[in-house]
Amino acid sequence: MATIxxxxxxxxxxxxxxxxxxxxxxxxxxxxxxxGAARMAALEAELGPRFSAxxxxxxxxxAWAAALPAIEQRHxxxxxxxxxxxxxxxxxxxxxxxxxxxxxxxxxxLETVRAALAALVPGMVARKSxxxxxxxxxxxxxxxxxxxxxxxAAAKAGAVALAQAVAAETTPHGVRIxxxxxxxxxxxxxxxxMGEADAARWVTPGSLAAVIEFLLSDGARDVSxxxxxxxxxx
Numbered sequence: 001m002a003t004i005x006x007x008x009x010x011x012x013x014x015x016x017x018x019x020x021x022x023x024x025x026x027x028x029x030x031x032x033x034x035x036g037a038a039r040m041a042a043l044e045a046e047l048g049p050r051f052s053a054x055x056x057x058x059x060x061x062x063a064w065a066a067a068l069p070a071i072e073q074r075h076x077x078x079x080x081x082x083x084x085x086x087x088x089x090x091x092x093x094x095x096x097x098x099x100x101x102x103x104x105x106x107x108x109x110l111e112t113v114r115a116a117l118a119a120l121v122p123g124m125v126a127r128k129s130x131x132x133x134x135x136x137x138x139x140x141x142x143x144x145x146x147x148x149x150x151x152x153a154a155a156k157a158g159a160v161a162l163a164q165a166v167a168a169e170t171t172p173h174g175v176r177i178x179x180x181x182x183x184x185x186x187x188x189x190x191x192x193x194m195g196e197a198d199a200a201r202w203v204t205p206g207s208l209a210a211v212i213e214f215l216l217s218d219g220a221r222d223v224s225x226x227x228x229x230x231x232x233x234x
Contacts, residue, residue: 008084
């Protein structure tokens with residue numbers, strides 16, 4: 001049984017991923033901020049003892065230092081991780097916005113990945129085994145599609161570049177790091193925000209969860225440093 005650490009578990013994609021992993025027999029430990037406690041408690045009740053939630057900000061080094069010993073005691077040393085960086089803000093050109101949007105996107109979509117990799121990689125390198133999947137975005141490689149969301153595109157591009165650079169450092173030690181690049185994910189929030197769009201063309205959370213589960217598996221043992229497009233028909 002693998003032990004997978006997750007961030008961003010409370011969202012639509014996170015819920016699909018954690019259910020897929022638990023359904024495949026893995027243990028999953030989530031690091032989530034305190035504001036998501038009610039949602040995490042509901043998941044613990046639904047999924048049983050192979051799921052545990054740990055309170056902390058995924059971008060905080062101290063939160064990781066506190067959570068990892070508890071995760072290892074509960075489930076064993078992490079063998080994998082899924083880093084779902086949270087949050088989208090946009091709607092204005094960069095020159096019309098303030099610094100708050102920029103800082104929010106960097107903190108939630110890039111700094112969380114940096115902190116997670118810094119916390120998780122040393123143990124995996126020492127054990128010479130591990131697989132980490134970073135959730136990027138098509139915006140990372142097609143930034144021209146992100147007019148009025150430049151901060152988000154820049155943060156996602158940074159997260160994907162970070163994943164690939166660290167993969168080059170860790171692959172010789174048996175640790176694989178990959179990114180997936182979804183287009184629009186079919187969630188209730190996206191349907192509400194883009195009501196006239198054809199959601200049938202979007203990527204379903206279940207489909208993306210299956211790709212993530214493959215990248216965590218031994219079947220992808222020779223895949224590291226990839227930035228895998230998952231665009232659906234959008």
